[in-house]
Amino acid sequence: MTLSPGSVSVLILAGRRTVGPPDAVAAAGGRSVKAFVEINGQSMLERVVRTLRQSLAIGEIHLCLPDEADLAEGGPGLASAIAAGPFARVAPASSPSASVRSFVAPRLDRQIVLVTTADHPLLTPAMVETFLEAFATSGAEVGVALADADRISSLYPQSRRTKLAFSDGRLTGCNLFAFRGDGAVRVLDFWRQVDRHRKQPWRIAHALGWGTLALYLCGRLALAGLFTRLSRRFDCRLQAVRLEDPHAGIDVDTPDDLRLVTEIIVRRESGAGRAG
Secondary structure, eight states: OOOOTTOEEEEEEOOOOSSSSOOHHHHHHTSSSGGGOEETTEEHHHHHHHHHHTOTTEEEEEEEOOTTOOGGGGOHHHHHHHHTSOEEEEOOOSSHHHHHHHHHGGGTTTOEEEEEETTOTTOOHHHHHHHHHHHHHHTOSEEEEEEEHHHHHHHOTTOOOOOEEETTEEEEEEEEEEEOSTTHHHHHHHHHHHHHTTTOHHHHHHHHOHHHHHHHHTTOOOHHHHHHHHHHHHTSOEEEEEESOGGGGOOOOSHHHHHHHHHHHHHHHHHHHHHO
16 A cells, blocks of 8 residues: 555544643643643644655644643744645544544544654654655554664663563564554553553553563563564554654653753754754
């Protein structure tokens, strides 16, 4: 399958959890939600929208943001980035997984749906296009982007990422997911189950299969082996897409992440300015 212009619909998650303490990144950046926190003159959300607009395959962009959040807080650049193409705003559901399911499920028979987050200002057009092309040609119904966690640690020892240890390497997620086809609904339903039972990990382990968990804990499970097992479990083909750029695996979860990502972006953009 090839990607035609405008054939991919996007959901950007830009909300906040309704329980727990206030978001530390939003507080550090002086904004109501962290999507609006500015880095080197542009909000994180503006950066993500502008990156997505550079891919010809991207059609309408949908923003999942709390109703009370005013887009004007994201700065004038956000308004111009939004105006550059088709855009819609959707209200968040009770959790990120519920928001994704309610948006994605009605569209699965018509198009590929890309889901990403507003707190990924290091996202580049190359990352998006590499992921989408690999997913489109794979025949899978669910795609997940992953990056080499050890490369991130070697470049940025201060970065604290969630690491998944497989027999063929340690990986971290990239906040890029793709869906198509009816089978993807079963994976989305499991994601909601994980959200509901995240304080009861035994329920999640039971749903995945104790054999899969045992292999993983013993360090004997390869990445491809996990996705083969998950594909059988959900009767839906899942595909892992490994992205070479380690920055694909760095998002902004904490104030420390914000400082690191700001340093990277300022260095990049000051270098680009000198080169121009």
